[in-house]
Amino acid sequence: MGTLIYDSVDPPILIEDRALSHLKVVILAKLRRSESFAVSWKHPAEQGGRSTIWIHPGIPLRFVFEESDPPELNQEWLARLAESASELGGIVLTAEEVSG
DSSP: OEEEEETTOSSOEEEOHHHHHHHHHHHHHHHHTTOOEEEEEEOOTTTOOEEEEEEOTTSOEEEEOSSSSOOOOOHHHHHHHHHHHTSTTOEEOOOOOOOO
8 A cells, every 4th residue: 555645634645556656657747847736536435435635836745655666557547647637626546447
């Protein structure tokens, strides 16, 4: 399980390593262009609910991964996440769909 540490949000945001790896690529691309945006996700079923945070280039952000090696990235999933990043509601972290 990976951790997204954003400013002083406590507790840290837990996101599965593979999803966090994809999210990191999209977030860093947006921040490189000095763009602010929202990131939203659903909580695990046992918790219920959902969360949204506002990402701004001036707020400290740290990605912590449990796995030592990064996964191979799914280009289709990255494209979907990047597309949602440019929409009004910001990035919506969705489940990975494997086409095949």
